[in-house]
Every structure is written in C-alpha cells, then in structure tokens.
Amino acid sequence: MGIKFDVFDARDLLAFPGGDNNTDTVFGGIHFNTTTLKYWNYTYYSNQTLSNGSECWLTFPPYEPQLLLTNGSFVNATSCYNSILPIRSRGYTGIGFAVFFSLALVLTVTLLAKHGALYLPKERRFYPIGRRWQWYWACFVCACALVSLFTNVDIDRYYLQELPIIVSVFFWFLMCQGTLALTWEAVRHWGSWLERQYVDPNPFICRDGDRRSQIEFWMPLWFYFWLWMNFFLVVPRSWNFASYQRSPDQTAEYAIPSATGGRFKAAAFCLVIAWLTIVFSLRHSIKHYKPRNRGIFNRALGLIRAVPLRFILIIPLSLALIAYQAFISFVWEFSIIRFDGVVSVIFAWGFGPSLLILYIQITYGYASPNEDKELLRQRRERGDMINRELGFVKKPAWWRRVRGEHLGTLRDKILSNVNEVGGERGVGRRVEDDMERHAREEAARNALDDNGSIELSSIHHANPSANPRVDRAGARAVPTSLPYTGKNERRHTERVVQTAASVLFPSDIETQRAQRAAFLMEIGPAPPPYTDQQRRESDAGHPVTARRTNSTSTTNSFNGPPQQVRSMLDI
Structure with a gap:
C-alpha cells in the first residue's frame, strides 16, 4: 500500500475514548490497546478516523476495525479513502452533463470526417489540417470534460477527499484551455477560409511578405504562447492541496491559500490576453477579406454584419469561462476545487460555456458544406457567369448521351479524333501543300x-x-x-x-x-526515272516495262549519257 501523508491541524486531534483502564480505548464497541496505538503513532481525529501518517482507518460503525495486532495493523478495517457515502447532487449533475458531452463527442467525430475530407488537391497556402484543428480541439474538450465529470461521483462518495477531487479539477483546467483553443481555431480558420475564397479567382491578388501575411504568421504563435503560459502556471505543480479538505481547519490552512494563490490569478490573466488575440484575429480577417465601408457608423455596422452568428455566441461564452477561472482564483466559496461547493454555480458557470460552445460548433458544422465542395460550387458559378457574358451556351447533361459521347474510354475518343483527321500519312512524310x-x-x-x-x-x-x-x-x-x-x-x-x-x-x-x-507544266513534265536500257527500248518504240533490281551497282549511272536538265521540275 502506498504511503499517504495526512495533514491535519493540531486542533483536529482528540484523545482516545476512555475504556476499562488507562491502557484501554473503545471504538464502535471494540476495545483496543492504547499502548500499541501510541507505539505505532496512531492519532485519533475529530472526523472519527485513526491515522499514523501513512494509513488511515474509519472508527465508526459499521466500518470500525475488529482487531489490532501487535505489529500495528488492523483486522477487518476500512480505509478512510473508500466510496462509502451515497451519491449527492454533484455526482448526479456531473453524470447528466457527461451524457451531453458524450453525445457532443460522437457528433464532433462525424463532423471531423465531413469537413476534413478532401475533394481538391492540397494547396501549399491552405493545409488540410488547418480546417480540422477546431474539431480536434472539440474532441479534446469533450474527453477532458468527461473525465472531470465522471469523477464527481467519487467526490461525493469518498469519506475523505483524495484522488477524485484532484483528477476532476486537473482535467477541468485542461478543458478550459481546450475550449479557448477551440474558439481560436474556429476564428482563425474562418479568416483562412475567407482568404481562400478571396484569392481563388486571382491567386496573385494578395502580395506575399506584406504586413497582412506577417500578422497572420505571428498571431498563432502569440496566442499559443499565452495559452501555454496558462498551462505551465496551472499544471506543473503539486495538486495535493485539493485533497486537503478533510476538516475545516485543514481546508482553511492548506486548500484555500493554494486555490486562491498568485499562480492561478496569473494563469487567468494569460487567458485574457489569449482571448483578446482572438478578437483581434476576427477584426483582422474582416478588414482584409470583407468589403470595406466608409465612415465610423458604416464601418461599425459593417463590422457587426460581417461577424458570423456563431462567433457572436462562442466568443462571449469563452470569455465567461475565463471570467469563472479568474473569479475562483479570488473567491473560494464558489470554486470548483471545493468538494462541497455550490453545485449550480460550478456546473452552470464552469461547464456550461464549454458545452454550449460545442453544440454551437456542431450546429454550424451540420449547416455548412465541406469547404472543397463549396469552392467547387463557386467556381462553377463563376464559369457560368463568364459563359453568359461570352454568349456561350453550355450543353445540357443529356447532350452527351444522345450523341453517344459517354460511351467508350479516353483511348477510344482519341482514336476517333485521329480517324476524323485521317491517319494514313505517317510521321516523317511531307505534308501536302x-x-x-x-x-x-x-x-x-x-x-x-x-x-x-x-x-x-x-x-x-x-x-x-x-x-x-x-x-x-x-x-x-x-x-x-x-x-x-x-x-x-x-x-x-x-x-x-x-x-x-x-x-x-x-x-x-x-x-x-x-x-x-x-x-x-507548259514546258512538259519531268522525265520519268527510266534506266538506260528502258530509255533505249523507248527510243526503239518498244513498250517500256519497269524493272526493279536489288543491285547496288552504279555502273549504268556512270556509263549512261548525262541527263539534260530542261527546267526546275526535272531536278
């Protein structure tokens, strides 16, 4: 069994209950030897537990030990860190929220498959993972929320707080970071999608290396820097303070000072800077990829109209979640770290914004098409508009079937085109002028x-x-x-x-x-290619018959009379 160091204030210590004599004490009607208990450093606390710093046992019926051995161990004893209490409101509410987060996880996976699919070749400026990050973070938020919510059951059932309260609070802070990252990726990718639609008709409309592109390069680094600052301020630390709520005095001395310490305040401030970066990214995208308006009133009205409805909802919700994290770093009464805190505030303010953001994103995901398909639709519309301007009428879909163009492979179509122009002349033959x-x-x-x-x-x-x-x-x-x-x-x-x-x-x-x-041709055609013998036969009036020989001899050409050139056609 692992060693546990129970921290109790001296005011929580009680004397052993009296027994038959000075060396006898009674717990739940069972007599124990006080000499053996003191030898093994056992101390009796006001929460009716017996502990020596490494082991803790319950002393009230029906969980009291039945026998104490001389080696300091008990027989049929129950540890203080067991689930012996019934589920209360925190556990039931956590289960209810976990059901909704589980459904959100399933829907998010389907939307990841829908919006992450590729129907166009990959582009260097717009990587496919860019559109998937918001759904990756949504899955992360659901997973962290489920772990945090299901452990609320053991927070209610544990007699003394131990690992469940630590796990629940730890994953809640991770859920906050994931929710803010989800909001950032939704806004950032919306700007990237606007840019993609903006440059698709003309890829050279935006210059590379200008101030706009530099801002878009450094903004993600700036945002994730502050998000990771929140992570390093919250996560890498000892979380045992969350379990030090075993008595009122222990809670006041250990749990409250740690939960409201400077590290949690600074972590909430880092999230505020990250949230302001999200707002700046939204303004940047509208400025460069939306129509501009003149005048202060028109610009403000155009800014409001350009912001999508889901951003009007999820950006304030993410700010509300940051506000709760900052609020509990000052006020302990409504803190999620408190095991018997106000349940309505913990779940409505602590888990509610994340759940609403998830379902707003899911609604948007099902209502919007895949971006590649949408880009193809826009290209078709631009092509139809250009065709109308040029007076070109596109043939209907049945045209190819009537003409039989849908039959045959590409090789057959190429062969048909070759047959139309004629394939008798081979490569290297002189073209007829x-x-x-x-x-x-x-x-x-x-x-x-x-x-x-x-x-x-x-x-x-x-x-x-x-x-x-x-x-x-x-x-x-x-x-x-x-x-x-x-x-x-x-x-x-x-x-x-x-x-x-x-x-x-x-x-x-x-x-x-x-x-x-x-x-x-008025001076006569060129002489035929007769041999010397054929020429003599022609002069004698005999019919000339063409003869073909395989000989390579050049005697006849040397012995015969030279050819008389009469015109350029004889050559």
Whole structure:
C-alpha cells in the first residue's frame, strides 16, 4: 500500500475514548490497546478516523476495525479513502452533463470526417489540417470534460477527499484551455477560409511578405504562447492541496491559500490576453477579406454584419469561462476545487460555456458544406457567369448521351479524333501543300469531265487525239496529281463528294489555280526515272516495262549519257 501523508491541524486531534483502564480505548464497541496505538503513532481525529501518517482507518460503525495486532495493523478495517457515502447532487449533475458531452463527442467525430475530407488537391497556402484543428480541439474538450465529470461521483462518495477531487479539477483546467483553443481555431480558420475564397479567382491578388501575411504568421504563435503560459502556471505543480479538505481547519490552512494563490490569478490573466488575440484575429480577417465601408457608423455596422452568428455566441461564452477561472482564483466559496461547493454555480458557470460552445460548433458544422465542395460550387458559378457574358451556351447533361459521347474510354475518343483527321500519312512524310492539293483536285475534275470517272485508268488511257480542255487563257489544263487511291473509305468518299461539288458549283478560283498549274507544266513534265536500257527500248518504240533490281551497282549511272536538265521540275 502506498504511503499517504495526512495533514491535519493540531486542533483536529482528540484523545482516545476512555475504556476499562488507562491502557484501554473503545471504538464502535471494540476495545483496543492504547499502548500499541501510541507505539505505532496512531492519532485519533475529530472526523472519527485513526491515522499514523501513512494509513488511515474509519472508527465508526459499521466500518470500525475488529482487531489490532501487535505489529500495528488492523483486522477487518476500512480505509478512510473508500466510496462509502451515497451519491449527492454533484455526482448526479456531473453524470447528466457527461451524457451531453458524450453525445457532443460522437457528433464532433462525424463532423471531423465531413469537413476534413478532401475533394481538391492540397494547396501549399491552405493545409488540410488547418480546417480540422477546431474539431480536434472539440474532441479534446469533450474527453477532458468527461473525465472531470465522471469523477464527481467519487467526490461525493469518498469519506475523505483524495484522488477524485484532484483528477476532476486537473482535467477541468485542461478543458478550459481546450475550449479557448477551440474558439481560436474556429476564428482563425474562418479568416483562412475567407482568404481562400478571396484569392481563388486571382491567386496573385494578395502580395506575399506584406504586413497582412506577417500578422497572420505571428498571431498563432502569440496566442499559443499565452495559452501555454496558462498551462505551465496551472499544471506543473503539486495538486495535493485539493485533497486537503478533510476538516475545516485543514481546508482553511492548506486548500484555500493554494486555490486562491498568485499562480492561478496569473494563469487567468494569460487567458485574457489569449482571448483578446482572438478578437483581434476576427477584426483582422474582416478588414482584409470583407468589403470595406466608409465612415465610423458604416464601418461599425459593417463590422457587426460581417461577424458570423456563431462567433457572436462562442466568443462571449469563452470569455465567461475565463471570467469563472479568474473569479475562483479570488473567491473560494464558489470554486470548483471545493468538494462541497455550490453545485449550480460550478456546473452552470464552469461547464456550461464549454458545452454550449460545442453544440454551437456542431450546429454550424451540420449547416455548412465541406469547404472543397463549396469552392467547387463557386467556381462553377463563376464559369457560368463568364459563359453568359461570352454568349456561350453550355450543353445540357443529356447532350452527351444522345450523341453517344459517354460511351467508350479516353483511348477510344482519341482514336476517333485521329480517324476524323485521317491517319494514313505517317510521321516523317511531307505534308501536302495547298498548291499540290488544288492541282490534284483539278486533275480529278478534268478526268471526271472527260470520262465521267475518276479512276486512274481513265487518266492513263484517255484519248490523246481528243480535244483537250482549254481554259480562258488558251492554256491546256494538265492534271498535276492523281486522285486519291488509298484504303481509307472515309477519305475516298470525301474526295468524291468534293469532286462532285466542284462540278456542280464551279468557281473562278479553281480556274485560276488550274491556269497556274498549267503554266508550271507548259514546258512538259519531268522525265520519268527510266534506266538506260528502258530509255533505249523507248527510243526503239518498244513498250517500256519497269524493272526493279536489288543491285547496288552504279555502273549504268556512270556509263549512261548525262541527263539534260530542261527546267526546275526535272531536278
């Protein structure tokens, strides 16, 4: 068993009750030897307990010891630090508040999942954890409040105060710090959300490194500095003073001076500075990210209108919680450290503001959408507005389904686009210029006019004695290219349609292009790539047949006569 040092005033000491003789005493009808009790330094106190500084026992029925051994131990004794009393108003009220805090914890976790989800890529200026901190602190507040509230049951039931009162008060102070941090993160993130909406249409509207950004960088550090000052003034200390309420004299000498000491007063002052930082952060966000008003009256009215309703509620509530912490550092009567304090004040003023702040935040969380989704909605609205200004009408949702654009994968869509522009020419092939295309189309029209067909055979076997087609300038229209003979049926169909259209709807530009082609070809086409043998056969009047050889010999090219260049088309 751990050693406990019970602190009692000398005025709490009582003499052992008289017994049969000078060495006999009676507790609850049981006789004990006073010599053995004095040998082991047992002292009888006014609260009907027997203690020697390390162990404490109850002496009233039905918890009195049954036997005292010579080694100073008792048989069938009950410790002073047991839950033997019934639950009173503090315990019942604590259980009721704990139910509401438990429900708030469950709802907060669901809101953390809702508002913490990402639907847009992460941005360097707006980290996802920034929007989640207010819900993290809300979970922290709920957890601390539950521990503090459930231990109120043992505060009522313990005969002498010990660990329960220490745990309850310790976690209550942590709950106060978490509540203020929750309020700060709600206000800070609201300003960050305003900035995100402000810069989303134009990311360069705010300069980096200006006074605004410097203030937004240092404000969180300033706030948490004072919050941690409150933590270091309150938490790292001996908390046994809270349990020194075992008698009126002990309470007056140990508990009250410690509970109303300078450290608790200074800690409350640190929270006041942190609260003023929250107000300044709210004013800063409204100044830079809300429309400005001119005039003192209009500016004050605009400031009130710009503050969200939840901040109008939670900022005064957080101030009320700070006021209670400062108040109990001066007045012991209503202090939460007092185990038999005023229950209505302790819970209404000590736990009420935190509970209301939590449920205000929960209401806001369910009423507001996820910020990424809201940003996407705003972008769609801006896009629709720009489309209306430009006169662009967006197709309805059923348009893609009617056209069949919703079918197939991205690869299929790319393949369809390639087929539309034609995929016959490979990479590295020379692109056909406009002059060549028009000359080829004119040749196809000439073949269609002469033979009624655009086949290649009609061009090769046309009767040379027939009257050639003569343009307005008297030049003969010579076909400069062959019609399309590829395997792409779609392109073949397009060429036929184009040829028919040119016949039905002739134009002067086509005639000019044909004249230009005839002028380029008036001195004759380029000689065919005949070999020496083929040239001799052609001169003899024999039909020329193209021969293909795999030989790499250059003898013929050296022995044959040099080619006579007649125009640039021969090269």
